[in-house]
Amino acid sequence: MTFERKKIGIVCPYGWDTPGGVQAHVADLATYLISQGHTVSVLAPTSSEENLPDYLVSAGKPIAIPYNGAVARILFGPVAFSRVRNWISNGDFDLIHLHEPAIPSISLLACFAAEGPMVGTFHASSKRQRAIFAIGPILEPVIEKLTARIAVSEAARTTLREHLETDAVVVPNGIYAKPLSQGKIDPRWSGNTIGFIGRFEEPRKGLSVLIEALPEVVRKHPDIKILVAGPGDSLEYLKDVPADLRHRFTFLGRITESEKADFLRSIGVYVAPNTGGESFGIILAEALAAGAAVVASDIPAFQTLLGDGSYGTLFQSENAHSLALKINHVLENENERDALRAAGKEYAQSFDWDVVAQRIYEVYEMAMVGLGKVTLSSDNRGFNKFLGRQ
Amino acid sequence: MNFTPLLLLLTLALFAWYLSLLAGRLDRLHHRVETSWANLDGLLQRRAAIALEIARSDFADPASSLLLTFASHQAREASVKDRSQAESGLSGALAILRETSGAHSDLAVQDLFRELGELNAKIEVAVALHVESVNRTQLIRSKWIIRTFRLAGSAPLPVTYEFESDVL
Numbered sequence: 001m002t003f004e005r006k007k008i009g010i011v012c013p014y015g016w017d018t019p020g021g022v023q024a025h026v027a028d029l030a031t032y033l034i035s036q037g038h039t040v041s042v043l044a045p046t047s048s049e050e051n052l053p054d055y056l057v058s059a060g061k062p063i064a065i066p067y068n069g070a071v072a073r074i075l076f077g078p079v080a081f082s083r084v085r086n087w088i089s090n091g092d093f094d095l096i097h098l099h100e101p102a103i104p105s106i107s108l109l110a111c112f113a114a115e116g117p118m119v120g121t122f123h124a125s126s127k128r129q130r131a132i133f134a135i136g137p138i139l140e141p142v143i144e145k146l147t148a149r150i151a152v153s154e155a156a157r158t159t160l161r162e163h164l165e166t167d168a169v170v171v172p173n174g175i176y177a178k179p180l181s182q183g184k185i186d187p188r189w190s191g192n193t194i195g196f197i198g199r200f201e202e203p204r205k206g207l208s209v210l211i212e213a214l215p216e217v218v219r220k221h222p223d224i225k226i227l228v229a230g231p232g233d234s235l236e237y238l239k240d241v242p243a244d245l246r247h248r249f250t251f252l253g254r255i256t257e258s259e260k261a262d263f264l265r266s267i268g269v270y271v272a273p274n275t276g277g278e279s280f281g282i283i284l285a286e287a288l289a290a291g292a293a294v295v296a297s298d299i300p301a302f303q304t305l306l307g308d309g310s311y312g313t314l315f316q317s318e319n320a321h322s323l324a325l326k327i328n329h330v331l332e333n334e335n336e337r338d339a340l341r342a343a344g345k346e347y348a349q350s351f352d353w354d355v356v357a358q359r360i361y362e363v364y365e366m367a368m369v370g371l372g373k374v375t376l377s378s379d380n381r382g383f384n385k386f387l388g389r390q
Numbered sequence: 391m392n393f394t395p396l397l398l399l400l401t402l403a404l405f406a407w408y409l410s411l412l413a414g415r416l417d418r419l420h421h422r423v424e425t426s427w428a429n430l431d432g433l434l435q436r437r438a439a440i441a442l443e444i445a446r447s448d449f450a451d452p453a454s455s456l457l458l459t460f461a462s463h464q465a466r467e468a469s470v471k472d473r474s475q476a477e478s479g480l481s482g483a484l485a486i487l488r489e490t491s492g493a494h495s496d497l498a499v500q501d502l503f504r505e506l507g508e509l510n511a512k513i514e515v516a517v518a519l520h521v522e523s524v525n526r527t528q529l530i531r532s533k534w535i536i537r538t539f540r541l542a543g544s545a546p547l548p549v550t551y552e553f554e555s556d557v558l
Contacts, residue, residue, distance in 0.1 A: 141415055144526060147422065148519050166526065169518050359511075366515045370425040 005037050008364070009087070009096040009374070012044035013105030015062035015073035016052070019231070019254075021282055022099055022123050025152075025173055029097075030055050032174075032357045043087050043106060045075035059083050059106050067103060074105040084109045085376060093374040095364055100124060101146065102139060102164065112142050116374035117367045120146040122168060125155035125279040125301065139164065147367040150360065153280040155301045169363055173282045174356035176257075177349050180289040183261030192331060193225045195267035195292065197260070197283055201232040206273030206297065209320055214245055216324035221331055224248065229255045229263060264290035269330050269337075272296040275318050281305045285351045288312065288344035293337045295326045311344040413541045419527040423548045426520040430551070433513050434477055438462040440506050441480060449499040450487065457483050474552045517551065524548040 012026040023044075030040045030053075040055050045062035052058070060080050062073040084106050088096070095117040098107040102122065111118065120143070149168035151157035157168050189195070194217075200207045207228070217224055226249045228234070234251035241249065255263060264270060270292040272284055278301045285305065287294050294312030296302040306312040313330055316322040330337055349355075444450055445458035461480040468476035488503065527548050536542060 144415065145418070148515075149522070165529070167518065167522050169515055362512055363515055366429060366512065366519055369429040 006094040007039045007092060008033060009091050009093040010040065010042045011096065011098045011107045011110045012042060013074050013100050013103060013107040016044040016046045016056065017048060018073050026099060028174055028353060029357065029360065032353050041091055043084065045106065057087055074103065076104050076106065076109060080106055081109050085113050088114050088374060089376050095119065095368050096374050097121065102143060108142065111145055113376055114374050115377040117371045118146050119148045119150060119363055119367050121150040121152065122156050122160050123152050123279055125153065125159040147371065148363050150363055153301055154304050156279045171359045171363065172351055172356060173280050174353040175282065175285050175289055175351050177289040177352040179257065180261045180286055181291065181345065183265030183290050186262045186266045189227055189263055189266035191268060192221050192223050193227055193268045194327065195227050195263060195270045197229045199230055199232055200228050201237060204275050204277040206275045209273040209275070209318055209323060210271055211241055211245065212320035213324040213327065216321065217327050220328045225250065227252060227267060261290050264292040267292060269327060270294045271327065272302065273323060274299060278302070285348055289348035291341045291345045293330055293340050294344065295330055311347050312340060409539055409541065412536060416530055416536065416541055419523060419530060420545050422523045423527055426516065426523050430516040430520050433509060433516055434465065437509050437513065438465050438480065440502060440509065441484060444502050447499055449496060454487050458487065470549050520551055524550055
């Protein structure tokens with residue numbers, strides 16, 4: 001399929017320097033669109049001006065506020081608003097793509113300020129909250145301006161329907177399936193090992209559930225080892241782990257993409273004990289693409305992603321006994337495990353960027369029909385024209 | 391001094407401003423319904439054209455050729471209200487043909503089916519967008535304040551387009 005070259009603006013609400021799912025998604029999408037010949041500009045808050053990619057425009061320094069069970073580094077306020085307006089009026093965009101426009105951030109500001117073809121992607125999923133009743137009426141007319149809405153998962157789509165009464169097209173997050181599938185078995189990590197990737201200090205990632213389940217796993221598999229990759233203070237974390245289990249833990253810190261592929265290929269089983277707050281589970285898609293056998297909690301996002309257990313094993317969320325049983329089962333049944341690995345690897349190809357970006361671009365095309373360029377809505381107001389303001 | 395008239399005037403002005411905001415919102419939604427429909431309509435016309443082309447090719451047997459021609463003709467002729475039903479009929483006819491056809495060696499026909507597949511993906515998104523904008527507009531138009539002040543003016547109430555995407 002041939003692409004028409006377009007000018008596309010993407011707004012990322014979270015601080016660019018902190019690692020996170022939305023940031024990674026935006027970076028990959030921007031890189032992909034550029035490789036297809038489009039002109040892309042990404043507006044995001046950044047803490048430092050160093051090491052930024054060419055396409056990035058800084059909107060200022062992010063502020064850390066608690067949101068949805070985690071600390072979100074976002075940005076808003078009058079200064080940010082004027083930067084957003086400048087970015088829109090100077091960008092001359094054919095389309096702007098706003099990520100997570102329903103939280104107080106520069107995405108929401110851009111949605112408020114702009115008019116024309118706009119696509120919004122909703123990443124988060126959360127339970128229906130009281131606060132929504134209060135902010136709904138304010139949010140509604142703004143979100144309504146989006147020409148098309150994308151939800152990254154069925155869970156995110158349900159959240160959107162419950163909170164804002166609008167529907168969305170589901171397009172999953174993308175992964176680079178090919179490099180992941182080329183991992184090699186590393187003897188340091190292979191054998192009876194349990195792998196975990198993520199910010200292990202965050203309670204909702206559920207590493208504590210795994211620790212609780214460990215004694216039962218150790219009884220069946222005395223040589224079991226736990227490999228944890230991801231940023232965090234491991235010494236501090238180990239203090240809370242029972243003393244007799246500590247020697248089984250290895251903390252690898254942050255790992256590179258190629259190490260990740262080897263890691264996921266080598267480990268005996270990948271465990272995702274997340275207790276909630278997860279909307280898509282990109283790491284599970286990556287684990288499948290690399291050919292890992294996955295045991296995950298049965299939260300809605302993981303259930304959907306794993307095809308109700310066709311591509312990985314599900315255990316009852318926050319139930320350590322259930323988790324231990326499943327881990328033991330997977331480690332003991334070699335044939336079943338290999339079948340799951342193969343099925344998961346095949347299935348994960350549907351999350352490859354080639355497929356996903358094509359679908360996102362299809363939504364772009366539909367949104368761009370007949371709406372012209374993106375403009376500032378204040379420029380279109382009758383009295384501003386009348387007063388000759390620019 | 392009596393401020394009551396002044397206050398009254400101010401309240402009225404604020405109210406008028408609020409109404410103009412609502413009207414602007416509604417106008418944008420109506421505009422969106424028009425564009426999303428125009429887009430969907432265009433895509434559906436293209437699909438009908440492809441269906442006709444398949445019907446004319448020697449790949450289709452006379453019976454399915456007749457069925458396809460009839461269905462695509464009906465889809466093109468249908469009024470906005472009956473459109474979704476007619477298009478579903480065409481989807482059904484195409485699905486039957488695709489199921490029974492199996493692998494076909496003719497490159498031209500393969501091309502047609504590939505084009506149809508790409509078009510279907512687009513139609514799916516276009517339908518979702520259109521349904522969303524119609525629902526939104528209907529929701530806003532049912533608010534009492536908009537009905538009382540007749541903010542919708544003479545714009546016709548958008549018609550819901552029911553389209554079973556699973557038959558695509």
